[in-house]
Amino acid sequence: MGKTIVCQCEDVTQGDLEDAFEQGFRDLESLKRYTGLATGLCQGKCCIAHAARFLAALKGGDEAAADPPRTRPLLQPTPISCFAGPEELSASPASREGQK
Amino acid sequence: MARARRLDRSSDNPYPHGEQVEFQYEGRPMLGQAGEPLAVALLAGGVRIFGRSIKYHRPRSPFCLHGHCSGCLLRVDGLPNVRSCRTALRAGMQVERQLGWPGSGRDLFRTLDWVYGERLDHHSLLTSSGTLARMAMGFVRKMAGFGHPPTAEPGPPAPKRRMSVPAVVIGAGLAGLHAAVELGQAGHRVVVLEAEELAGGRLCDASCKLAGATGWAARRELLSRLSALPGVELRLGTPALAVYGDQAVLQVLAAGPDETLALEPQRLVVATGAYAPLPQFEDNDLPGVLGPRALDRLVCGHGVLPGEPVLIAGDAQETLELAAALVERGIALAGLVTDRPEPELPAQLRTAKVPRVAGHRILRARGGRWVQRVELAPAGRETPDLVLDCGLVAAEAPAAPAFELAHHAGCRVVFRSALGHLVQTDAEGHTSHGQVLAAGHCAGAGSAEEARLQGQRAGLACALGLKDEPGLRQRLAALKA
Ligand code: FES
Numbered sequence: 001m002g003k004t005i006v007c008q009c010e011d012v013t014q015g016d017l018e019d020a021f022e023q024g025f026r027d028l029e030s031l032k033r034y035t036g037l038a039t040g041l042c043q044g045k046c047c048i049a050h051a052a053r054f055l056a057a058l059k060g061g062d063e064a065a066a067d068p069p070r071t072r073p074l075l076q077p078t079p080i081s082c083f084a085g086p087e088e089l090s091a092s093p094a095s096r097e098g099q100k
Numbered sequence: 101m102a103r104a105r106r107l108d109r110s111s112d113n114p115y116p117h118g119e120q121v122e123f124q125y126e127g128r129p130m131l132g133q134a135g136e137p138l139a140v141a142l143l144a145g146g147v148r149i150f151g152r153s154i155k156y157h158r159p160r161s162p163f164c165l166h167g168h169c170s171g172c173l174l175r176v177d178g179l180p181n182v183r184s185c186r187t188a189l190r191a192g193m194q195v196e197r198q199l200g201w202p203g204s205g206r207d208l209f210r211t212l213d214w215v216y217g218e219r220l221d222h223h224s225l226l227t228s229s230g231t232l233a234r235m236a237m238g239f240v241r242k243m244a245g246f247g248h249p250p251t252a253e254p255g256p257p258a259p260k261r262r263m264s265v266p267a268v269v270i271g272a273g274l275a276g277l278h279a280a281v282e283l284g285q286a287g288h289r290v291v292v293l294e295a296e297e298l299a300g301g302r303l304c305d306a307s308c309k310l311a312g313a314t315g316w317a318a319r320r321e322l323l324s325r326l327s328a329l330p331g332v333e334l335r336l337g338t339p340a341l342a343v344y345g346d347q348a349v350l351q352v353l354a355a356g357p358d359e360t361l362a363l364e365p366q367r368l369v370v371a372t373g374a375y376a377p378l379p380q381f382e383d384n385d386l387p388g389v390l391g392p393r394a395l396d397r398l399v400c401g402h403g404v405l406p407g408e409p410v411l412i413a414g415d416a417q418e419t420l421e422l423a424a425a426l427v428e429r430g431i432a433l434a435g436l437v438t439d440r441p442e443p444e445l446p447a448q449l450r451t452a453k454v455p456r457v458a459g460h461r462i463l464r465a466r467g468g469r470w471v472q473r474v475e476l477a478p479a480g481r482e483t484p485d486l487v488l489d490c491g492l493v494a495a496e497a498p499a500a501p502a503f504e505l506a507h508h509a510g511c512r513v514v515f516r517s518a519l520g521h522l523v524q525t526d527a528e529g530h531t532s533h534g535q536v537l538a539a540g541h542c543a544g545a546g547s548a549e550e551a552r553l554q555g556q557r558a559g560l561a562c563a564l565g566l567k568d569e570p571g572l573r574q575r576l577a578a579l580k581a
Contacts, residue, residue, distance in 0.1 A: 002217055002464075003156070005378060005385040008163065009170040011155035014380070015219045034223075040154070041170040041181065041246065046377040049500035049520040056517050065515045071504040073342030073353065076167070076295075077181065082355045084257035 006054075007047035009040025017054050026059065028052060029069050038069065041077065104146050107403040107429060112316050114304055115401045116297075121191035126203075132189045136402055139165065139172045139184035142195070144404040148387050148470045150174060150184065152199040154246065155220065156213035159469055161387030165394040167295065168375045171385075173246065174198065180247030188297070198247035209243050260360045265291050266566050268352050268365040270340045270505055273301020274310075274548055275540025275555030276371030277322050282559025283369075284329030288566055291363060292332065293354050295339035299323060301373055302548055305393060306400035307421035310548050335361075343368065343536075345509030350535050367535055367562045368509070370523065371555060372502035374541035379413070379495035382464030388471030388492055392419050395494035400425050407491025411474055413437035413462055414496025417547070422494065424448040434490035437462065437476065460486060462495060501542045509536050519544045527580055529558030537562050553579065 004014040012035045025034045031051050038044025038051070052065035109117065118134030125142065132141025139162045142150070149159040151173050163171040167186040175196040176182040184195075200207030212220065226236040267283050269276045272294035283290040292299075300319040302308045308315025326332055338356040352363040376391030378384045388407055390398070392414060399405050400422075409432035412423045423436050424446035435455045442450065449456075460476040463484050467473065471493050475484035499520045503513045506523040511531035514524045523538040525531055531538050539558035545551040560576040563569075 002382055003158075003213075003219070004380055004382050005158075006380075008160075008378060008385055009154070011153045011158070013219055019219070019221070041173070042168055045168045045375045045502070045504075046164075046500060049375075049377050049498065050380065052515055052521060053498060053517055056515070062515050062517055065521075068503065068507065068513055068515070068521045071507045073344075073508060075341050075504055076339055078341055078355055079255055081255040082258045082360045083260070085259040085360065086257075087260045087262060 006050045007035075007037040007040065007044075009042050009047075010036045010038075012037040012047065014054075017051060021054075021058060026055065026064075028055065028065055028067065031055070032069050043071075043075075044069070104144050104404065104406040106144055107399070107405055107431075109403045112314075112320075113401065113403075114298060114300065114316055114319060115397075118189075121189065123189060123191065123193040123195060125195045126197065134191065135188050137165070137185045138174070138176065138182075138187045138189050138193065138195065140398060140402045140404050141189045142184065143398065143406045144402075146406075148406075149197075149204055150387075151197050151204050152207050152209070153385070154199075155222075156216070157200060157207050157209040157243075158213055158385060159387050160385070161470075162398075163378065163385070163389070163394060164376050164391050165397050166376070175247055178252030179250050186296075201243070258355070258358060258360045260362060262362045262364070263291070264364045265289055266365065267291075267367045267369065267562055268293065268363050269369045269371060269559075270343075270352070271301065271371035271373055271540070271542075272296075272299040272334060272336070273371060273373050273540060274303060274551040275373075275543075275545065275558070276301070276369065277303075277326060278552050278555030279369045279371060279537075279539055279559030279562065280332050280334075281322070281325055281329065282556055283563050284326065284332040286560070286563035286567075286569070286572055287331065288563055289331040290333070291365075292334045293338050293340045293352070293361075294334065294336050297337050299334060299336060302393075302418075302551070304401060305396045305418065305422075306425040307392070307396050307418040308548055309417075309421060310552065315548070340372075340505055343370075343505045343509040345511075345533050345536065350509070365535075367537065367565050369529070369558050369562050370506045370509075370511075370531075370536060370538040370542060371540045371558070372505055372542045374502055374520070375500040377497045377500045379462070379497040381462045381495075384465065384495075386465045386467055386471050387469065388467065389465055390492070390494050392416075392422050392494040392496055395492065396422050396425070399431070400429065405431060405492070407470065408432050409434035409490055410492045410494065411435050411437070411488055411490040412494050414494075415440050416496055419494075419496050420444075420446055420449065423454065427454060434474075434488045437495075457486065457488075462493075465493065499541070499546075501544065503542055506531060506533075506536060506538050506542065509533050511536055511538065516544070519546070525554075525558075527557070528561035528576065529554060530561060535565075537565075 197204035303319035522544040529537040539554040540551040
């Protein structure tokens with residue numbers, strides 16, 4: 001064992017971050033692309049913050065991590081059946097009345 | 101190591117409590133309580149390893165219990181990668197673990213973790229010759245990955261409902277519920293989307309204290325106020341999946357239990373809270389190491405104690421209150437690792453003589469399949485001078501606000517080392533997007549009190565954005581003072 005896990009989904013370790021930084025991947029987007037961090041099932045919910053703090057500490061400032069990598073829909077794994085249904089224009093109570 | 105046990109539950113506990121049912125785990129019958137999360141039933145039944153990690157095949161077990169990590173994935177009724185902490189137990193469920201050879205419990209590929217003790221650099225692994233690289237790739241494809249394709253029939257297509265509403269609030273936690281109350285009181289229609297089956301967010305935690313009251317009491321009071329407001333529609337089990345903010349109309353996509361919602365609000369309040377990241381020490385992913393809120397939910401909420409004694413580490417007020425809540429329930433503590441001075445600890449911790457460890461941090465967790473002890477070192481040192489035996493660990497980690505949905509909409513997100521990436525707001529909760537507001541932990545609130553206040557302000561500001569009213573203006577000004 002003896003690993004400090006940063007990203008649990010993709011098994012990215014603190015050592016991986018250090019190595020990537022050494023090789024010149026010194027912003028969040030490049031760190032993500034090189035190590036695979038934040039590309040797993042949870043899409044960075046738990047590891048982006050670690051990587052950002054790692055960069056801010058090494059580069060000496062919060063600006064180093066200012067821009068998080070682009071976050072794209074969907075927020076969580078969702079069955080395709082959620083999007084396969086017919087569309088109903090709603091007559092639900094909360095729907096049309098509010099709109100003027 | 102103590103066996104898992106179930107605790108008595110107090111009557112004010114908000115978590116549902118069903119009758120006993122039987123289900124199948126790895127082909128064997130097992131008992132649990134209907135409606136409780138599958139992950140909780142398995143932990144109560146003594147299951148330690150839920151699966152294996154993707155690369156090193158390290159043991160995986162629930163870490164967050166709030167549907168944010170990947171520790172609890174299982175194959176359920178023929179569907180792979182089901183988050184068992186978000187899946188309610190039903191009688192007859194067929195549950196299997198999904199990674200490892202010959203199985204997840206004993207997995208030969210685990211040796212990889214030891215062979216590549218430092219790290220396995222996949223960028224340069226077997227790349228010297230083309231043939232070798234192709235063979236290696238084939239092997240990697242076999243052993244890595246998440247589960248196997250589903251054998252279950254796909255679910256019936258969910259109907260999609262498009263609705264225009266004046267306001268949508270994402271997240272029925274402290275900030276979101278308070279925002280919804282303000283909107284409802286101002287007479288506006290509002291749809292509140294909550295991913296979990298239980299509304300309340302942090303108010304469901306035994307460690308939550310709000311203005312002297314327990315979170316559970318504050319939750320009951322808040323929900324009864326909310327249900328008295330006719331304009332508020334609370335949708336549970338309905339995670340918001342996306343926000344589209346660059347079109348002519350603002351759109352929120354959400355997946356409900358039996359329909360998919362495409363909401364078109366005039367104003368949106370994002371109150372998505374924060375995630376619990378892994379605390380940073382060696383072997384921090386060992387089963388039995390949990391986030392403090394996960395431990396709170398498991399032990400105080402569901403009444404399941406998978407191991408004892410418990411080690412708690414952290415300086416936040418909630419972390420101290422969690423330790424106190426455990427002591428109140430008669431649970432043995434291995435120690436409380438905190439730099440908060442003795443007089444600041446809750447009274448229960450001072451009288452029960454809980455061993456307090458100050459000036460130390462956790463260096464590593466130890467144990468094969470479940471945590472057995474933790475090594476601690478004085479600050480700034482890399483050699484341990486203290487080892488504590490324990491059967492469960494809750495360790496705090498710096499915050500990770502859930503900024504994503506606001507980020508989808510195009511709201512400005514900033515980074516502060518102490519707080520993480522957070523949605524930038526003004527004092528009223530306005531973000532850089534004209535129709536979107538944010539409040540609570542996703543906008544940098546650090547305490548329950550602060551989240552409540554931010555929620556109220558954002559709710560009022562949102563109501564004012566829909567319709568100007570001097571009374572609301574005054575109330576908002578008073579809240580800002
Ligand atoms: S997602 Fe289930 S334990 Fe984290």
